[in-house]
Amino acid sequence: MEFAKRLDNVTGSAIREIFALLAQPGMISFAGGNPSPDSFPSEDVAKIAETIIRQHGSTVLQYGGTPGIGKLKETVLEMVKKRGIDAAPDEVIITSGSTQGIGLAAKTLVNPGDVILTESPTFIGALQNFLTYQADVKGVAMDDEGMIIEDLEEKIIKYNPKFVYTIPTFQNPTGRTMLLKRRKRMIDVCERCGVLILEDDPYCDLRYSGDPVPTIKSLDTTNTVIYLLSFSKIISPGLRVGAAVADKRVIDKYNIAKQGEDLHTANLSQEIVDAYVHSGKLEGHIKTLCDSYRKQRDAMQKKLEAFPQGITYTKPDGGLFIWACLPKGMDAVKLFKQCTDQGVAFVPGTHFFPEGGNMNTMRLNFSMPSIEQIDKGMDILKSVIEKNI
Amino acid sequence: MEFAKRLDNVTGSAIREIFALLAQPGMISFAGGNPSPDSFPSEDVAKIAETIIRQHGSTVLQYGGTPGIGKLKETVLEMVKKRGIDAAPDEVIITSGSTQGIGLAAKTLVNPGDVILTESPTFIGALQNFLTYQADVKGVAMDDEGMIIEDLEEKIIKYNPKFVYTIPTFQNPTGRTMLLKRRKRMIDVCERCGVLILEDDPYCDLRYSGDPVPTIKSLDTTNTVIYLLSFSKIISPGLRVGAAVADKRVIDKYNIAKQGEDLHTANLSQEIVDAYVHSGKLEGHIKTLCDSYRKQRDAMQKKLEAFPQGITYTKPDGGLFIWACLPKGMDAVKLFKQCTDQGVAFVPGTHFFPEGGNMNTMRLNFSMPSIEQIDKGMDILKSVIEKNI
Numbered sequence: 001m002e003f004a005k006r007l008d009n010v011t012g013s014a015i016r017e018i019f020a021l022l023a024q025p026g027m028i029s030f031a032g033g034n035p036s037p038d039s040f041p042s043e044d045v046a047k048i049a050e051t052i053i054r055q056h057g058s059t060v061l062q063y064g065g066t067p068g069i070g071k072l073k074e075t076v077l078e079m080v081k082k083r084g085i086d087a088a089p090d091e092v093i094i095t096s097g098s099t100q101g102i103g104l105a106a107k108t109l110v111n112p113g114d115v116i117l118t119e120s121p122t123f124i125g126a127l128q129n130f131l132t133y134q135a136d137v138k139g140v141a142m143d144d145e146g147m148i149i150e151d152l153e154e155k156i157i158k159y160n161p162k163f164v165y166t167i168p169t170f171q172n173p174t175g176r177t178m179l180l181k182r183r184k185r186m187i188d189v190c191e192r193c194g195v196l197i198l199e200d201d202p203y204c205d206l207r208y209s210g211d212p213v214p215t216i217k218s219l220d221t222t223n224t225v226i227y228l229l230s231f232s233k234i235i236s237p238g239l240r241v242g243a244a245v246a247d248k249r250v251i252d253k254y255n256i257a258k259q260g261e262d263l264h265t266a267n268l269s270q271e272i273v274d275a276y277v278h279s280g281k282l283e284g285h286i287k288t289l290c291d292s293y294r295k296q297r298d299a300m301q302k303k304l305e306a307f308p309q310g311i312t313y314t315k316p317d318g319g320l321f322i323w324a325c326l327p328k329g330m331d332a333v334k335l336f337k338q339c340t341d342q343g344v345a346f347v348p349g350t351h352f353f354p355e356g357g358n359m360n361t362m363r364l365n366f367s368m369p370s371i372e373q374i375d376k377g378m379d380i381l382k383s384v385i386e387k388n389i
Numbered sequence: 390m391e392f393a394k395r396l397d398n399v400t401g402s403a404i405r406e407i408f409a410l411l412a413q414p415g416m417i418s419f420a421g422g423n424p425s426p427d428s429f430p431s432e433d434v435a436k437i438a439e440t441i442i443r444q445h446g447s448t449v450l451q452y453g454g455t456p457g458i459g460k461l462k463e464t465v466l467e468m469v470k471k472r473g474i475d476a477a478p479d480e481v482i483i484t485s486g487s488t489q490g491i492g493l494a495a496k497t498l499v500n501p502g503d504v505i506l507t508e509s510p511t512f513i514g515a516l517q518n519f520l521t522y523q524a525d526v527k528g529v530a531m532d533d534e535g536m537i538i539e540d541l542e543e544k545i546i547k548y549n550p551k552f553v554y555t556i557p558t559f560q561n562p563t564g565r566t567m568l569l570k571r572r573k574r575m576i577d578v579c580e581r582c583g584v585l586i587l588e589d590d591p592y593c594d595l596r597y598s599g600d601p602v603p604t605i606k607s608l609d610t611t612n613t614v615i616y617l618l619s620f621s622k623i624i625s626p627g628l629r630v631g632a633a634v635a636d637k638r639v640i641d642k643y644n645i646a647k648q649g650e651d652l653h654t655a656n657l658s659q660e661i662v663d664a665y666v667h668s669g670k671l672e673g674h675i676k677t678l679c680d681s682y683r684k685q686r687d688a689m690q691k692k693l694e695a696f697p698q699g700i701t702y703t704k705p706d707g708g709l710f711i712w713a714c715l716p717k718g719m720d721a722v723k724l725f726k727q728c729t730d731q732g733v734a735f736v737p738g739t740h741f742f743p744e745g746g747n748m749n750t751m752r753l754n755f756s757m758p759s760i761e762q763i764d765k766g767m768d769i770l771k772s773v774i775e776k777n778i
Contacts, residue, residue, distance in 0.1 A: 001585075003642055004500050004522075010645055034452050042446025049657070050439035057431025061625035063423050096485065096651035103649040107521075111393050129649035132496075133393075196390075236450035238656040253392055256399055260492040260518035262485035266655045267627035268438070 006112075009131045014351055015124060021340050028377035030364040031345040033172060033320055036292065037368075040236055041276065041285055048275045049268065060271055064264040066255050068094025068243070072274040076229060076243040079277070083204070084218025085227060087245045093254045096265045098202055098230040098242035100258065102126050105163060105198045105226060106133035108253040115159040119147050121323075121352030121361070123172045126165055126200070135162070139354040144314065146171075146178025149185045156193050163196040163226075168216055170203040170319025173352045173363040177317060180213050187219045195224075196250075202230035202242075203319040205286050208294035210317035223247035231273050233320070234286055239269040290318075296366040296374060297322070303378035308389055313364075320367040323349070326360040330388060333359060338384045344377045395501075398520045403740055404513060410729050417766035419753040420734040422561060422709055425681065426757075429625055430665065430674055437664045438657065449660055453653040455644050457483025457632070461663040465618060465632040468666070472593070473607025474616060476634045482643050485654045487591055487619040487631035489647065491515050494552060494587045494615060495522035497642040504548040508536050510712075510741030510750070512561045515554055515589070524551070528743040533703065535560075535567025538574045545582045552585035552615070557605055559592040559708025562741045562752035566706060569602050576608045584613075585639075591619035591631075592708040594675050597683035599706035612636035620662050622709070623675055628658040679707075685755040685763060686711070692767035697778055702753075709756040712738070715749040719777060722748060727773045733766045 022029045052060055067073065073092050080087060095101040102125070110116065112134035118126065120139025130137050138159055141151040146168060155161070166186070168178040178186070190197050199216045217227040226246040231239065244254060258264075276282060300322055304313050310327040326332060332348040339345065349361025369377060411418045441449055456462065462481050469476060484490040491514070499505065501523035507515065509528025519526050527548055530540040535557060544550070555575070557567040567575070579586050588605045606616040615635040620628065633643060647653075665671060689711055693702050699716040715721060721737040728734065738750025758766060 001636070001638055002498075004496065004498055006500075007497060007642055007645055037447040037451055040446050040450040042442055042450065045446065045450065046439045046442035049442055050435045053431055053435035053438055057429050057434065058426040059627075061429040061431065061434065061627045062426055063621075063626045096655075099648075099652045100650055107393065108396060109391075109393055111395075125648070125652070128645075132646065132649050232452075237452045238448075238450045240651055240653070240655045247390070249390055253396055256396055256517075257521065259488075259514070260521050261489055261650045262629055263488045263514075264629070266485075266629045266658045268657060268661075269655045272657075 006132055006134050010128050018345065018347060022345055027340070027343055027345055028369055028373045029345045030366070030369060030377060031347045032365050032368045034368050035233060035237065039289055039292070041281065044279060044281055045236070045272055045276065048272050048279070052271045052275060053268065060267045064267045066259050066264050068265060069267060069270045069274070072270045075274050075277050076245070080227065080229060080245055083215045085215060085245060090248050091251055092243055092245050093251050093258065094265050094270055095242045095244055095258070096240040096262055097232055097237070098200060098228040099125055099129070100261065101228040101242055101244040102198070102200065103129045103132070104244070104254045104257050106130050106135055107257045108250065109162045109196070110135045115161040116163060116165060117152065117155055117159070117161045118165045118354060119167070119171060120354055121173050121349060121358070122165065122354065123167060123200070124351055127354060137354040142174070142176065144176055146176060146182045147186065149182055149189060152186065153189050156189060156195055161195055163198050164190060165198045165200065166216070167200045169201060169213065170206065170316055172319070173321050173347070173349065174323040175314045175316025175319050175321045177213055183214065183216045184219055187216060187224065191222050191224050197225045198228070199225050200228045202233050205234050206290060206293060206320070207318040208290055208297060217245065226250055234282065234289070235273055235276055239272060241265060241269050241273045293320070293367050296369070296371060299371045299374045300364060300366045300378060303375065303382070307382055308386055311385070320365055322364045322366065324362050324364060326362070326385065327389065328360055331359045332362045335384060335388060339381060342380050342384065344380045346381070395521055395523050399517050407734065407736060411734055416729070416732055416734055417758055417762045418734045419755070419758060419766060420736050421754050421757045423757050424622060424626065428678055428681070430670065433668060433670055434625070434661055434665060437661050437668070441660045441664060442657065449656045453656045455648050455653050457654060458656060458659045458663070461659045464663050464666050465634070469616065469618060469634055472604045474604060474634060479637050480640055481632055481634050482640050482647065483654050483659055484631045484633055484647070485629045485651055486621055486626070487589060487617040488514055488518070489650065490617040490631055490633040491587070491589065492518045492521070493633070493643045493646050495519050495524055496646045497639070498551045498585070499524045504550040505552060505554055506541065506544055506548070506550045507554045507743060508556070508560060509743055510562050510738060510747070511554065511743065512556060512589070513740055516743060526743040531563070531565065533565055535565060535571045536575065538571055538578060541575065542578050545578060545584055550584055552587050553579060554587045554589065555605070556589045558590055558602065559595065559705055561708070562710050562736070562738065563712040564703045564705025564708050564710045566602055572603065572605045573608055576605060576613065580611050580613050586614045587617070588614050589617045591617070591622050594623050595679060595682060595709070596707040597679055597686060606634065615639055623671065623678070624662055624665055628661060630654060630658050630662045682709070682756050685758070685760060688760045688763045689753060689755045689767060692764065692771070696771055697775055700774070709754055711753045711755065713751050713753060715751070715774065716778065717749055720748045721751045724773060724777060728770060731769050731773065733769045735770070
C-alpha cells in the first residue's frame with residue numbers, strides 16, 4: 001500500500017504517545033490545552049439545543065451552505081468589530097474550529113516546498129497541518145515581547161514565504177503576547193513585502209491581567225491578514241466552531257477548499273454557538289472562566305517561584321500556558337519520563353519548534369488541573385528537576 | 390495574491406450558479422440531493438440532544454479524539470456487520486459526513502497526477518474533491534448494471550490508478566445499482582491488480598423495490614475496499630456524520646489527515662447519531678422515509694412514461710435520483726435555462742462526467758419536491774422538451 005508523499009513528514013507519534021499516557025488513572029496533566037471540564041455552560045447549551053431542534057429541525061438537520069449560517073456570520077462580524085476589525089459578510093467563513101482555518105490557509109495558498117514562517121516555538125497542530133501540504137516551515141525567533149521583527153524581516157527576504165503564522169496573544173505554547181509596537185512593525189514589513197499574515201487568536205478573551213492589545217488585523221489597511229477566531233476556549237471545543245475573516249478572494253478559496261473537507265460545519269453546532277453568544281450569558285461566563293483560570297495560573301506561578309535557580313518561565317497575562325526553560329544541558333524529554341512515572345505529565349518543548357532542538361524547554365498547562373492538582377504536581381515536578389540538576 | 394495550484398482546476402462555478410437559482414421563491418427543484426425537509430425526526434433528536442448535554446456536558450462539550458467516540462465506532466461496526474462487513478475498532482474512523490471520507494482518500498493516497506477511476510457519470514462533490522488533490526480523474530463506462538468491468542480492467546492496465554471510486558448502490562447521479570456478478574468481478578480485478586476501491590454507500594438503506602445486493606466490501610477478503618457509510622440520508626445531513634471502514638493502515642493515515650481538517654467530528658453530532666440509532670426508532674424512521682420516497686419516485690416515473698419517444702431514463706430501486714437521456718443533439722444546459730424561466734430546475738448531466746460532454750443528459754431528484762411539485766414540474770419539463778425536439 002503506497003500512501004501520498006504529503007503525509008511522509010507528519011507522524012506526530014511523540015505527541016500521541018504523550019496523550020496516550022494521560023489516560024492513565026490519577027495522572028496529573030499539565031500537558032493538555034483543554035478548557036477545564038467544569039467550565040462548560042451545559043445547562044444553558046442543553047436548553048438552547050432542544051429549543052433550536054424542536055423549532056427549526058427542518059433547516060438545522062438539513063444540509064447547510066459551505067460559508068456557514070448567515071446569522072452566525074453576522075455575529076462573528078459583530079464580535080470582530082469589537083476587536084477593531086471591519087469586514088463584510090463575504091469576508092467571513094465559519095470553520096470547524098480554527099484548526100480548519102489553519103489547514104485551509106495551507107491548502108489554498110501553499111504549493112509543495114513553499115515556505116511558511118512561524119514563531120519558534122509554535123502550536124504543534126499548526127506545524128503538522130502545514131507539513132501535510134508539504135510546506136517548508138521555518139521558525140522566527142521570539143522573546144517575551146513576541147516575534148523578533150528583525151529576524152522576521154531577514155527571513156522574509158531570504159525565503160519569500162507564502163505567509164507568516166502567528167498567535168500574537170497568549171501564544172501557544174509560550175503564553176507570550178506580542179507588543180503593539182511589534183504588531184505595527186510586523187504589518188509594515190509584511191505589507192511592504194507582500195506576505196500574508198495568518199493571525200490565530202483563540203485565547204484573546206481569556207485575559208487575567210494587563211490591558212488588551214489591538215489585534216494585528218485591526219492595524220491592517222490592505223487586507224494582508226487572515227484572522228482566525230475560535231469559540232473553543234470561550235464556549236466549547238467539542239462543538240468545533242470557529243471563523244476566518246479575510247480578503248474576499250481568500251474566503252472564496254477557503255469556501256472551495258472547505259467543501260471537500262466537510263461540506264459545511266454542523267448546523268447544530270453553529271446554531272448553539274450563535275444562540276449562546278446572544279443569550280446575554282457569554283460575558284458572565286467568560287468572567288467566571290477568567291476568575292478561575294487566573295487563580296490556577298497564580299497557583300502555578302507561585303510554585304514556580306520556589307523552583308531552583310537557573311529555571312526561567314513566562315508570566316502570561318492570559319491564555320492557558322506557561323513556558324519554562326531549564327538550565328542548558330537539561331533534557332525535558334528525559335525529565336518527562338521520570339515525571340510520568342510519578343504521575344505528572346507536561347509536553348517537552350522540543351516538539352513545538354519547527355527545527356526541533358531546545359531540549360531544555362517545556363509547556364505547562366494550568367487550565368485543566370485543579371489548584372490541588374497544580375500544587376501537588378508542581379511539587380513533584382520540582383523534586384524531579386532538583387534530582388536532575 | 391497567488392493561490393496554490395491545487396485549486397486551479399476546481400471552480401464548481403456552474404453548479405454554484407444552479408444552486409443560486411434554487412433560492413428563487415416558487416422554484417420547483419429537481420436539482421438538489423437533499424432529504425425531504427419534512428423527513429427529519431426533530432422531536433426525538435431535540436430530546437436526545439438535551440439529555441446528552443445535560444448529563445454529559447463535561448465530555449460532550451470538551452475536545453474529543455480524532456477517530457471518533459468509542460461507542461459510535463462500535464455502533465458503526467454493528468451496522469456494517471449487517472452489511473456483511475467484519476471489522477475491528479481500529480479499522481473504523483468517524484468522519485464529518487462521507488464527503489470527508491472521500492476527500493481523505495485523495496489526501497492520503499494521491500500524489501499530483503495520480504489517476505483515480507470513477508463511474509462516468511459520478512458524484513460532482515467527489516470529482517471536485519479529487520481535483521483538489523490534483524488527481525487525474527478518468528471515467529469508466531457504465532450501463533444499467535453498473536460499471537462495465539471490461540472498461541474498468543482496460544483502464545486499470547492503462548492508467549495504473551491509485552483507486553477506483555464507486556457508488557455501487559442507487560448511484561448518484563444515475564440511480565443505478567451494480568449487479569452482484571459485476572461487484573464480484575470488480576473485486577477480482579482490483580485485488581489482482583493491487584488497486585484499492587473506495588466504496589461510497591450513502592443510499593443503501595433507501596430501498597423501495599427489489600432485493601438488497603451485497604456490498605463490495607463484504608466480498609473483500611484482502612482489505613482492498615475502503616467503505617464509506619453515511620448518516621446523512623437516514624438521520625440528518627446537517628449533523629455531518631459518516632464513517633470509513635478500511636484496512637488499519639488506511640485508517641491510521643485518515644486519522645493523521647483528519648486532524649488537520651477539523652481535529653474531530655463534533656461530539657454532539659456523534660452522540661445524537663449514536664443515541665438515535667439505539668433509540669429503537671431508526672428502523673421505523675427508515676421505513677417511513679422509504680414509503681414516502683417510493684411514492685415520489687413512482688410519481689416521477691409515471692410522468693416520465695408520458696414523455697416523448699427517444700427519451701430514456703433509469704428506473705432506480707432506491708436512492709434519490711433518476712437519470713434521463715434526451716435524444717442525441719439536444720442540449721440539457723440550454724433546456725435548463727428555459728426550464729428555470731418557467732420555475733423548474735434540474736442539474737444538466739454534463740457536470741457529472743469527468744471528461745464533460747454528454748450534453749443530452751440530466752439528473753432529476755425526487756426526494757425534495759412534494760408529489761404536487763413533481764406533477765407540476767414534470768409537466769413543465771415535458772412541455773419544454775417537446776418544444777425543443
